[in-house]
Every structure is written in structure tokens, then in C-alpha cells.
């Protein structure tokens with residue numbers, strides 16, 4: 010399943026990539042693959058902007074605006090003027106996404 | 108409504124004592140009926156519930172200084188699934204304090220994160236519990252855990268294990284190597300089905316308000332409220348309201364990949380149009396308004412209500428992203444507001460014409 014095309018903020022700077030393979034290891038949607046000892050982005054639209062790859066790339070080769078793809082959270086953010094926040098958060102002690 | 112808190116300390120099967128260590132609770136891999144019951148409750152109940160297990164170190168089987176160390180969240184369901192899948196293995200489990208939230212959500216919020224992991228490793232003195240220097244963190248924790256910093260500060264090398272705990276035995280047999288499938292988050296029909304109660308619940312909470320507005324709208328007279336009218340004329344609208352919930356919170360999530368278009372708002376609207384149309388055929392006899400106006404209002408409002416409810420499902424999916432949802436909302440919210448105002452206006456006009464005012 011894919012979400013809306015061409016909206017994700019994922020940026021990849023291949024010149025910084027050392028081919029360590031961490032991004033391939035942590036991405037839950039198979040966005041990266043290794044080719045010729047470097048990472049390549051094979052399926053950008055599958056990115057869910059979780060930030061696992063950027064968090065674990067030691068060489069700053071990946072940038073992504075992280076955020077939750079959750080309408081309720083974003084609407085909350087719009088109403089309160091703050092950042093998107095799940096109301097299934099710490100305060101209400103939620104067990105949000107199962 | 109208060110917050111319900113079910114704190115739980117796994118009944119220790121005994122106590123495990125590593126050299127120079129405080130005692131560690133040993134837990135079973137088997138689920139008791141309370142574990143099963145808790146899981147079901149967790150999946151269907153509203154969000155206001157805590158289901159936690161105390162943070163710290165636990166033992167499964169008879170772990171020793173060479174045994175693997177697994178990390179999980181203190182949401183009890185995450186812990187239960189892990190210990191169940193470790194059946195037959197001897198292993199240590201570190202439970203991080205994630206405020207009762209599962210690994211993925213907690214990693215996104217940062218509570219399942221680098222700092223918490225480092226301080227927990229130090230607190231339980233993991234260096235003395237095991238002789239090796241590897242810990243297995245669920246892959247979805249990578250959002251919050253920076254492997255390099257953990258290694259720099261503690262000496263423990265982080266292995267990002269499989270997404271699903273059930274792949275752990277195969278992962279270990281393969282020498283801590285994941286197959287590509289073990290890395291991927293799946294989202295099949297069963298996954299979606301178990302999430303639908305979480306969609307229906309909040310949608311139904313708004314239903315009484317909707318019902319009240321409808322009954323007032325159809326019942327109110329220049330001379331007061333006429334309950335017979337409210338009921339007879341309002342009824343079809345209440346049924347359509349339930350249909351919109353059913354279509355947006357149940358049908359759309361369930362049939363997600365089979366409904367055309369990628370936008371959840373469009374998927375929900377399409378499903379809503381079909382549901383409203385089908386119902387219109389089904390209850391044609393009920394539909395006895397003297398004008399076309401209510402029909403128009405129903406066709407404008409209910410498919411969009413279904414669309415709005417379906418959009419909420421983006422929060423439960425595993426593949427939507429914030430940029431996409433923002434785009435949907437930017438277009439969607441003005442449409443929802445205008446359409447709601449328009450249908451309300453149409454119904455008011457209908458009522459005014461009934462009273463002979465226009």
C-alpha cells in the first residue's frame with residue numbers, strides 16, 4: 010500500500026554515504042537498498058517520515074522532517090497552535106497504535 | 108473520565124540472581140487467562156487506559172552471562188508478546204519506562220530512546236549481568252534509539268532485531284541477520300480489522316450530539332417541539348449517520364487497498380457515496396420527505412462525514428506520513444466545513460418551507 014505520491018520530505022545526499030547499510034537495516038518500508046556499496050532510494054513514496062534512517066545514519070546523508078501521519082494529531086496541533094500531538098499521549102496514558 | 112491504571116508486575120516464577128546483582132524477576136513465556144483478557148480489553152477499549160509493567164530487568168528461562176538481552180517498552184502487551192515469542196530460549200529482557208506506550212509510538216515520542224536506554228543499562232548494571240556486549244532492540248525502536256551513541260556511552264552494541272517478535276528465533280538462528288521480510292512492517296486485513304474498534308469508538312462518541320441536532324432540526328416548530336415530527340423525519344438521518352460511521356470507520360479501513368485512490372479522504376468519500384446510495388435504495392419506503400432538499404443534504408453531508416472519519420484512520424496505519432496527511436487536511440477541512448454548513452442551511456430551508464415561511 011502506498012500513500013499520496015510526491016509529498017514526503019525525505020532527502021538523500023549520496024555523496025555523504027559510506028555504504029554502512031544502517032538505513033537499509035532500520036527502514037520498515039524498504040525505502041533504501043544497497044547498490045555498488047552505496048545506499049539508493051528505491052521507493053520514496055513508501056517513506057512514512059519516521060526518521061529511523063536519519064537518526065541512525067552517522068554520516069548525515071539522510072534528512073527527513075519527522076512527524077506522525079495521524080489526522081487527529083495534526084488537527085489537535087492546528088487547534089492548539091502547537092505541534093501535532095496525539096491525544097493518545099502520555100497524559101491520557103494511551104495505548105495508541107496498539 | 109478518570110484514567111484507569113492497571114499496573115502489573117509479572118508474577119515472578121522465582122528469583123534469578125546474577126553475581127553481585129540485585130534479584131531479577133523471572134517470568135514465564137506462557138500467557139495466563141488474565142494476559143489474554145487484558146489483551147482483548149486493550150484492543151477494544153477506549154484510549155484512556157494504562158496497561159503497564161514495571162521497568163527493569165527480567166529473566167526468561169535460565170539466562171546466564173552469555174544470554175541475549177532484549178529491550179522492550181513497558182506497555183504490557185509489548186512485553187507479553189516478547190516473552191511469549193522467547194519461549195524455549197534463555198534470555199534477559201530490559202523493560203524501558205515508556206509510560207505504558209508501545210515501542211513504536213514511544214520511539215516516535217522519544218520515551219523509547221537513547222537516553223532512557225543508556226540510563227536503564229547503567230541502572231541495572233548490565234555490564235555485570237552479561238559478559239558480552241550486544242543488546243537487541245526492536246527495529247521499530249530505531250526511530251528513538253541512536254545505536255552509535257548507545258555504544259559510545261555504554262559499550263553495548265545495538266542490534267536492531269526483527270520488527271515482529273515472532274521472527275526472533277529465526278533471527279537468532281541466522282546469526283543475528285534479518286531477512287528483508289523481517290524488516291518490513293505489514294498491514295494486512297487482519298491488522299486493520301483489529302484496529303477498527305478504535306475508529307468506531309471515538310466516532311460514536313460524537314453521535315449523540317449529531318442526533319440531538321437532527322432531532323431539534325426536524326422537531327422544532329414555531330409553537331415548540333413536536334416529538335412525533337422529530338422522530339419520524341429525523342429517523343432516516345440518524346440511520347444515515349450510523350451508515351457514515353460504518354462506512355468511514357469500518358468499511359474503509361477494512362477494504363483500504365481495494366478502494367481506488369491513495370488519499371484516505373477520497374477513499375472514505377467513495378465508500379460513503381456507495382453506502383448512502385445503497386441505503387437509499389434499501390430504505391426507500393422510509394424516505395417520505397415532501398421535497399428534494401433533504402435528499403440533497405444527505406448526499407452532500409454523509410459521504411463527507413464518512414470521508415472525515417476515514418481520514419482519522421491515518422493515525423492507525425503504518426504507512427501514512429505527516430506531509431501527506433497535512434495535504435489532505437489542507438484541502439479537506441475547508442470542504443468539510445463548507446459542506447456541513449451547506450447541508451445545515453438546506454435543511455433549515457426545508458423546514459422553513461414546511462412552515463410556509465418561504
Ligand code: SF4
Nearest residue numbers: 026027029030032066
Ligand atoms: S546509513 Fe547513511 S552512510 Fe549508511 S548506507 Fe545509509 S545513507 Fe549511507
Ligand code: SF4
Nearest residue numbers: 036056057059060062
Ligand atoms: S523516514 Fe522511516 S520510512 Fe522513511 S526512509 Fe527513513 S526509515 Fe524509511
